[in-house]
Amino acid sequence: MLAVGVAYVVLGRFAHGKMVKLRSQKFSEAKIKSMFSKYDQDGSESIEFEEFKNLLTDLEVELKPQEAELLYLSLDKDMNRGINLEEFQKFYANSPELDTFII
Numbered sequence: 001m002l003a004v005g006v007a008y009v010v011l012g013r014f015a016h017g018k019m020v021k022l023r024s025q026k027f028s029e030a031k032i033k034s035m036f037s038k039y040d041q042d043g044s045e046s047i048e049f050e051e052f053k054n055l056l057t058d059l060e061v062e063l064k065p066q067e068a069e070l071l072y073l074s075l076d077k078d079m080n081r082g083i084n085l086e087e088f089q090k091f092y093a094n095s096p097e098l099d100t101f102i103i
Helices: 002-023 029-039 049-058 065-075 085-092
Strands: none
Touching (some): 029 085
């Protein structure tokens, strides 16, 4: 159990560095909404994990599966297994609450 915890801490640090790089990209509010709509392929008003992986691929963000999962979980603040538009906007607004990469 301890080894699993340590592995997630290490992966979290790597993913955090990649997240900072991803968040440093500046997009307009209109572009953020457009991106959200594009990746909400099923029209559920949230981006599920599979849709999120497509977004990362298109943005040429190379994350290991575990890193992608950690990043996804850190964005899904209400823990409803989907990133809604507000959570997505906070990510790109460089909201200080995401700086700590806490899940």
